[in-house]
Amino acid sequence: MSMKRLAMLTGGGDCPGLNPVIRAATRRALQEGYEVLGIRNGWKGMIEKNFIPLDRRAVAGILHRGGTILGTSRTNPRKMEGAVEKIFENFKGLNLDVLIAIGGDDTLGVAYELYRKGLATIGVPKTIDNDIPGTDYTFGFDTAVNIAMEALDRLHTTAESHHRVLIAELMGRHAGWITLHAGMAGGADYILLPEFPKSMVEVAEALKKRHATGRTFSIIAVAEGFKIEGEEVLQTQEKDAFGHVRLGGVGERIAKLIEKLTGFETRSVVLGHLQRGGAPTAYDRVLGTRYGLKAVELAMQGQFGKMVALHGTEIVAVDLQSVTKAKVVTQELYAEAQTFFG
Ligand code: F6P
Numbered sequence: 435m436s437m438k439r440l441a442m443l444t445g446g447g448d449c450p451g452l453n454p455v456i457r458a459a460t461r462r463a464l465q466e467g468y469e470v471l472g473i474r475n476g477w478k479g480m481i482e483k484n485f486i487p488l489d490r491r492a493v494a495g496i497l498h499r500g501g502t503i504l505g506t507s508r509t510n511p512r513k514m515e516g517a518v519e520k521i522f523e524n525f526k527g528l529n530l531d532v533l534i535a536i537g538g539d540d541t542l543g544v545a546y547e548l549y550r551k552g553l554a555t556i557g558v559p560k561t562i563d564n565d566i567p568g569t570d571y572t573f574g575f576d577t578a579v580n581i582a583m584e585a586l587d588r589l590h591t592t593a594e595s596h597h598r599v600l601i602a603e604l605m606g607r608h609a610g611w612i613t614l615h616a617g618m619a620g621g622a623d624y625i626l627l628p629e630f631p632k633s634m635v636e637v638a639e640a641l642k643k644r645h646a647t648g649r650t651f652s653i654i655a656v657a658e659g660f661k662i663e664g665e666e667v668l669q670t671q672e673k674d675a676f677g678h679v680r681l682g683g684v685g686e687r688i689a690k691l692i693e694k695l696t697g698f699e700t701r702s703v704v705l706g707h708l709q710r711g712g713a714p715t716a717y718d719r720v721l722g723t724r725y726g727l728k729a730v731e732l733a734m735q736g737q738f739g740k741m742v743a744l745h746g747t748e749i750v751a752v753d754l755q756s757v758t759k760a761k762v763v764t765q766e767l768y769a770e771a772q773t774f775f776g
Pocket residue numbers: 447538561562563605606607658681710
């Protein structure tokens with residue numbers, strides 16, 4: 435009897451914790467007697483039949499490494515003529531029994547569509563943005579939050595010395611999770627999220643009040659997707675293959691407005707891809723590892739069309755279908771953070 439074959443791919447933006455998933459899934463699958471393949475560069479590799487064999491050696495020494503040893507891309511097969519058919523052809527040609535797709539809403543959306551068309555897929559939710567529904571947390575988020583928190587700590591000391599307002603623009607696309615958590619952990623004096631409109635006059639008044647009590651500096655954490663008077667700030671008008679705009683520049687815009695409204699010297703900094711690079715935290719290594727193990731367990735049980743998820747402290751399986759809508763910050767959580775504004 436021929437050996438069962440399991441493949442995995444990583445798609446979308448990279449994220450600390452991907453390598454722990456790859457390592458755990460590979461080691462568990464090898465123990466269960468699977469032959470394991472790593473598809474290179476997300477869906478692009480499935481279309482091009484670009485893969486590497488994954489054995490014990492291939493996944494040694496990667497637990498602590500950021501990024502993904504498989505490479506990634508934002509290739510969207512749904513937008514490419516004949517690509518979905520090619521994926522089916524290569525799945526068959528490679529004698530695969532199951533494909534584990536490790537990615538965010540885009541990658542998992544494709545995995546779900548392929549599952550509906552008859553392909554044996556299983557999803558693992560990844561993103562620093564933490565905006566995937568159906569799971570309490572995605573891996574990568576904790577690392578990004580810690581990096582952003584450390585940046586806010588550093589901004590505090592220089593803001594205080596120079597009596598400035600400093601604004602940190604943080605990632606997260608249309609969800610404010612990174613900014614909310616980093617802002618709370620880093621003691622930001624104002625937190626601006628895509629989910630909650632705020633007028634610059636309101637922010638300026640809060641800062642003026644704070645400075646009237648003798649404080650001479652303030653820190654604002656703003657999410658890249660925050661809208662100024664209902665408008666997102668874009669780096670370019672171009673969209674990627676999944677239709678996403680490239681956000682960027684809101685921090686600088688706000689800095690100018692706040693300086694004008696308050697008279698306080700105001701500067702901004704964009705943290706950007708620093709939030710996505712480097713080693714995963716212990717939390718993300720453990721979460722990624724547990725997700726990887728569970729994905730193989732689902733593969734063994736033939737539970738396709740599922741995504742592994744964290745519910746409380748348990749790793750469970752939910753329908754891949756649940757990823758269609760982004761998970762955003764709730765009013766209750768924002769209200770907690772608001773206690774510390776100004
Ligand atoms: O989804 C992860 C993320 O880092 C977002 O927070 C950010 O808006 C986007 O990816 C940036 O994408 P890229 O790396 O393609 O510029």
